[in-house]
Amino acid sequence: MGTTGHDVVIVGAGFAGLTAARELHAAGCDILLLEARCRVGGRALTRFLPDGTQLDLGGQWIGPAQTRIGELVRHFGIDTYPTPEHGDPVVDYGGERRTDVPAEAGRLLAEIDALSRQVPPERPWAAEQATAADRQTFASWLAASGHPEQAQRYVGRVISGGLLAGSPAETSLLETLFYVASGGGVDALLGYRGGAQETRIVGGAQHIAERMADELPPGALRLGEPVVGVEHGADGVRVVTRLAAYPAAHAVIALPPVLAGQLRHDPPLSALRAGALQRQAAGTALKVHAVYPEPFWGADGLSGLSTSDSGVLTETVDNTPPGAPRAVLTAFAYGDEAVALRRSSPEERQAAVTERLGALFGERARQPQEFITHDWLAQEWTRGCFSAHFAPGGRTAFGGLLHTPEGRLHWAGTETAVHGNGYFDGAVESGLRAARDVLAARTPSSTG
Amino acid sequence: MGTTGHDVVIVGAGFAGLTAARELHAAGCDILLLEARCRVGGRALTRFLPDGTQLDLGGQWIGPAQTRIGELVRHFGIDTYPTPEHGDPVVDYGGERRTDVPAEAGRLLAEIDALSRQVPPERPWAAEQATAADRQTFASWLAASGHPEQAQRYVGRVISGGLLAGSPAETSLLETLFYVASGGGVDALLGYRGGAQETRIVGGAQHIAERMADELPPGALRLGEPVVGVEHGADGVRVVTRLAAYPAAHAVIALPPVLAGQLRHDPPLSALRAGALQRQAAGTALKVHAVYPEPFWGADGLSGLSTSDSGVLTETVDNTPPGAPRAVLTAFAYGDEAVALRRSSPEERQAAVTERLGALFGERARQPQEFITHDWLAQEWTRGCFSAHFAPGGRTAFGGLLHTPEGRLHWAGTETAVHGNGYFDGAVESGLRAARDVLAARTPSSTG
Numbered sequence: 001m002g003t004t005g006h007d008v009v010i011v012g013a014g015f016a017g018l019t020a021a022r023e024l025h026a027a028g029c030d031i032l033l034l035e036a037r038c039r040v041g042g043r044a045l046t047r048f049l050p051d052g053t054q055l056d057l058g059g060q061w062i063g064p065a066q067t068r069i070g071e072l073v074r075h076f077g078i079d080t081y082p083t084p085e086h087g088d089p090v091v092d093y094g095g096e097r098r099t100d101v102p103a104e105a106g107r108l109l110a111e112i113d114a115l116s117r118q119v120p121p122e123r124p125w126a127a128e129q130a131t132a133a134d135r136q137t138f139a140s141w142l143a144a145s146g147h148p149e150q151a152q153r154y155v156g157r158v159i160s161g162g163l164l165a166g167s168p169a170e171t172s173l174l175e176t177l178f179y180v181a182s183g184g185g186v187d188a189l190l191g192y193r194g195g196a197q198e199t200r201i202v203g204g205a206q207h208i209a210e211r212m213a214d215e216l217p218p219g220a221l222r223l224g225e226p227v228v229g230v231e232h233g234a235d236g237v238r239v240v241t242r243l244a245a246y247p248a249a250h251a252v253i254a255l256p257p258v259l260a261g262q263l264r265h266d267p268p269l270s271a272l273r274a275g276a277l278q279r280q281a282a283g284t285a286l287k288v289h290a291v292y293p294e295p296f297w298g299a300d301g302l303s304g305l306s307t308s309d310s311g312v313l314t315e316t317v318d319n320t321p322p323g324a325p326r327a328v329l330t331a332f333a334y335g336d337e338a339v340a341l342r343r344s345s346p347e348e349r350q351a352a353v354t355e356r357l358g359a360l361f362g363e364r365a366r367q368p369q370e371f372i373t374h375d376w377l378a379q380e381w382t383r384g385c386f387s388a389h390f391a392p393g394g395r396t397a398f399g400g401l402l403h404t405p406e407g408r409l410h411w412a413g414t415e416t417a418v419h420g421n422g423y424f425d426g427a428v429e430s431g432l433r434a435a436r437d438v439l440a441a442r443t444p445s446s447t448g
Numbered sequence: 449m450g451t452t453g454h455d456v457v458i459v460g461a462g463f464a465g466l467t468a469a470r471e472l473h474a475a476g477c478d479i480l481l482l483e484a485r486c487r488v489g490g491r492a493l494t495r496f497l498p499d500g501t502q503l504d505l506g507g508q509w510i511g512p513a514q515t516r517i518g519e520l521v522r523h524f525g526i527d528t529y530p531t532p533e534h535g536d537p538v539v540d541y542g543g544e545r546r547t548d549v550p551a552e553a554g555r556l557l558a559e560i561d562a563l564s565r566q567v568p569p570e571r572p573w574a575a576e577q578a579t580a581a582d583r584q585t586f587a588s589w590l591a592a593s594g595h596p597e598q599a600q601r602y603v604g605r606v607i608s609g610g611l612l613a614g615s616p617a618e619t620s621l622l623e624t625l626f627y628v629a630s631g632g633g634v635d636a637l638l639g640y641r642g643g644a645q646e647t648r649i650v651g652g653a654q655h656i657a658e659r660m661a662d663e664l665p666p667g668a669l670r671l672g673e674p675v676v677g678v679e680h681g682a683d684g685v686r687v688v689t690r691l692a693a694y695p696a697a698h699a700v701i702a703l704p705p706v707l708a709g710q711l712r713h714d715p716p717l718s719a720l721r722a723g724a725l726q727r728q729a730a731g732t733a734l735k736v737h738a739v740y741p742e743p744f745w746g747a748d749g750l751s752g753l754s755t756s757d758s759g760v761l762t763e764t765v766d767n768t769p770p771g772a773p774r775a776v777l778t779a780f781a782y783g784d785e786a787v788a789l790r791r792s793s794p795e796e797r798q799a800a801v802t803e804r805l806g807a808l809f810g811e812r813a814r815q816p817q818e819f820i821t822h823d824w825l826a827q828e829w830t831r832g833c834f835s836a837h838f839a840p841g842g843r844t845a846f847g848g849l850l851h852t853p854e855g856r857l858h859w860a861g862t863e864t865a866v867h868g869n870g871y872f873d874g875a876v877e878s879g880l881r882a883a884r885d886v887l888a889a890r891t892p893s894s895t896g
Binding site: 134135136137139140143144166167168169170172228258261262264265268270271272274275278279281282284335336339342343375377378379380383384391392393394396397398 | 582583584585587588591592614615616617618620676706709710712713716718719720722723726727729730732783784787790791823825826827828831832839840841842844845846
C-alpha cells in the first residue's frame with residue numbers, strides 16, 4: 001500500500017466526517033469522503049410533509065454552549081429560531097400532574113450535577129472513585145441515593161432516557177456522570193432556553209450538513225457507496241467499498257461504534273479496540289411525530305413540553321416550525337418502553353403513543369392527522385440513537401483508547417468526543433480532533 | 449430468491465454450526481456449511497508443540513452433566529482422561545495462602561447457587577425480581593450482600609472471571625444467575641471431579657469438531673470462505689461469501705453475537721435483533737500456557753490448580769496431557785487484569801504472568817521453556833472468549849428473542865443456549881434446536 005491515492009479517506013459523512021473532511025481540505029489535503037447513504041448528515045434527517053410541514057426525524061437542537069456547531073451555523077448564515085416555550089409544561093410525577101419539577105426531584109438532579117463536576121470529561125476513568133462508579137449501574141446508584149423513590153424514578157427516566165436514550169440499568173454511574181459532564185451539566189443538558197434544546201434550525205438540522213458538503217471540492221464526496229473494509233499498513237491504507245478500493249495515506253473512521261465494528265479490517269483491529277467497540281451499544285430512542293391542524297394545546301395554556309415518570313413516553317415537545325402549515329407534537333420513548341413499542345405492530349405502536357398523548361394533552365391529541373416514526377435502531381447505517389454509551393465497566397477498561405489512532409487509522413464520531421459527547425457539537429469536536437491527529441501524523445514527504 | 453440451491457446454508461463451523469449441519473443432513477436436507485477459517489471447531493483450537501506436547505488454546509473441558517457433547521464424544525469413540533487432581537490446590541485468599549476455599553467464601557457461593565435456582569434458564573426474564581436483578585451489576589449485588597469483603601472479592605473473581613470471563617462490573621446479577629442456572633449450579637460449573645472441568649479430550653477438543661466434519665457429505669463444508677452477508681426473503685435466502693452467493697431455503701447463523709452483527713443483512717436485521725446483538729459483548733479471557741520440563745509443582749505437593757483474589761491471574765490448572773513429553777501450566781486472566789495485560793507488550797505480558805506463577809508455585813515457575821498466548825479477542829473470526837454475555841438491562845429487554853427465527857434466518861451458537869450456555873454443550877444444544885426449527889419451518893413442497 002502506498003500513498004499514491006488520496007491523502008486522507010474519511011468514512012462516514014455525518015457531522016464528524018464532514019468536519020474532518022472540511023478541515024483536512026482546508027489544510028491542503030487531497031481528501032475523499034465516503035458515505036453509505038445517498039445523503040449526508042448521519043443522525044440528522046430532515047423531511048417535509050407534502051404541505052411543507054418540516055420534521056426533524058433525528059437530532060435537531062443546538063444549545064448556546066455548543067460553540068463548535070454554533071460556529072458552523074453562523075459561518076453558513078443559516079437561520080435559527082428558539083424552541084417555543086409559551087405556556088406550561090406538563091410534569092407527570094407520581095400520578096400528579098404538575099407544571100414544574102418538584103423540589104425533591106430538583107435536589108436529586110442537583111446532586112447528580114454536583115457529582116458530574118468531579119468527573120473530568122477528558123479523563124473520566126481518572127476521576128476519584130471512577131472504578132467504583134463504573135461498577136454500579138445508574139439504577140443501583142439511584143436506588144441507594146436516599147432520595148424519595150418517586151424522585152429516583154422521575155430523574156432516572158429524565159437522565160438515562162432523555163439524555164442517554166436508554167434505561168438507568170444500561171449505563172454505569174460513571175458513564176452517566178461523564179455524559180453530564182461532557183455536556184456541561186444537568187441544567188445545560190435538560191434546558192430549553194439557555195440549554196441544549198434552545199435553538200432549532202430553519203430548514204432542519206440536515207441542512208447544516210448539506211452546506212458543509214457543498215463546500216467540499218468536486219468529486220470529494222461519494223454518496224451511496226458503503227465502505228466494506230479498510231486495509232491498513234505502515235505505508236498507507238486502502239478503503240474498500242462495494243464499488244472500488246481507494247488508497248490513501250490515512251483514514252478517518254467517522255462512524256458510530258457499532259458500524260465501525262462492522263467494517264472488515266485487514267489486519268484485524270486490535271483486541272482492545274474490538275473490546276471497546278463491543279461494549280458501546282447505541283441508545284434505543286424512538287422519536288415519533290404527531291401532526292395536527294393546529295397547536296391546540298396552546299389554547300389550554302400548555303407548551304407541548306412534558307416529562308413523565310410513567311407511561312410509554314418520557315418526554316414530548318412542541319416541534320412546530322414557525323410559519324408551518326400544521327402543528328407537530330414530537331414524543332420520545334426510551335429503554336424498556338422503546339423496546340416494548342418495537343415489539344408491537346405499527347398500529348399498536350401508534351395506538352399506545354396517541355393514547356398517552358391524549359392523557360397528557362387531552363382528547364384531540366389522540367387523533368393526529370399524521371403519525372410519523374423513524375426508527376434509527378432499524379436503520380442499517382445508524383443502528384441506534386441518540387448515541388452509544390459504554391456498558392458498566394467499559395469506560396474505565398476501554399475508554400482511554402477511543403481517540404487513540406491505530407497506526408494510520410483515526411477515529412471520529414460524537415462517541416469519541418470530550419465535550420458535547422452525543423451531540424452535533426461533539427461530532428464536530430471529534431472531526432476537528434481527528435483532522436489535527438492526521439495533520440500531526442503526516443510525514444514531511446507526504447505534506448507536499 | 450428461490451429455493452433452487454441448498455435446503456439450508458449454515459454459517460460458522462463451530463460446534464453449533466457443525467451440529468446443525470449434521471442434524472439437518474441426517475434429516476435428509478441438502479446442506480452447505482460455510483466457515484471463514486481454514487479449520488472447524490470455532491473456539492476450540494488444539495495445537496501441538498514440535499515435541500508433541502498438546503495445547504488446547506481455547507475450550508477444552510467437558511463435564512458429566514454436559515450430556516449432548518458427551519454423547520458426541522462417545523459416538524466417535526474419542527478417548528478422554530480426567531483432569532489430574534493430585535496434590536493440593538493453592539487458594540490465595542486475602543494474602544493468605546490456603547489449600548481450600550474458606551468457609552466464608554463457600555457461604556457466599558452457596559447463596560449465589562441458591563439464587564440461581566430461582567432463575568429458570570428457559571425464561572430468565574420471567575424470574576421473580578428479574579427486572580431488579582437485571583438493573584444491578586453483579587459487583588453491586590456483591591457489595592450489598594453483607595458477606596465479608598474478602599469473600600466478595602474472591603467470589604467475584606471466581607464467578608465473573610472464571611465462569612463469565614469478565615469482571616463483576618460487566619454483567620447484571622440476573623445475567624450471572626442465568627449463566628449459573630444454565631450450567632447446572634455453582635458446584636457443577638466450578639468443579640473438576642464431577643464438574644464442568646472433569647474431562648479432557650485425548651487429541652484435544654478441536655478433534656471432536658473434526659470428527660463431526662468428517663461425517664458431512666463431500667462438498668458440504670467449505671473452509672476459508674468468510675460469509676459477508678445474507679439476503680433473505682419470503683421464498684428463501686442467499687448467503688453471500690467473498691467467493692460466491694449460495695441460494696437456499698433457510699439459513700442458520702451459528703456465530704458469536706458480535707460476528708453475527710457484522711454480517712451485512714439485506715433487508716437489514718430488525719431493530720430488536722440489532723439491539724440484542726449490540727448488547728452482548730464477549731468475555732475478555734486471556735489464557736496462557738507455560739511449558740516446563742516436568743510438573744515440578746507435584747514435588748511440592750501441589751496440583752497446579754490455583755485460584756486467587758488478587759494478582760493478574762484468577763486461576764491456573766495443570767494442563768499436562770497424559771504421557772506428554774513436557775508439563776503445561778495454564779493460567780487465566782479476566783476483566784480488568786486481561787485488559788491491562790493487553791495494554792502491555794508481549795514481553796511485559798510474559799513477565800507479569802510468569803512473575804505471578806512464581807509467586808504461586810515457586811521460583812521454577814518463573815522460567816518456562818515456552819510461553820504461549822492465543823488472544824481470542826484479537827481473532828477476527830471470534831472476538832472474545834469464553835462467550836458473550838448481556839450487559840445489564842439487556843437480558844430482560846432483549847433476551848427473549850435470541851432463538852426466535854427472523855423469517856428464514858435461524859440463530860444458533862452457545863450464546864443462544866438454554867442449558868450449558870457458554871460451553872460446548874450449549875453450542876450443541878443450540879445447533880440441535882436450530883435444526884429442529886428449520887425442519888419445522890420447511891414447507892411440504894421443499895421437504896422433498
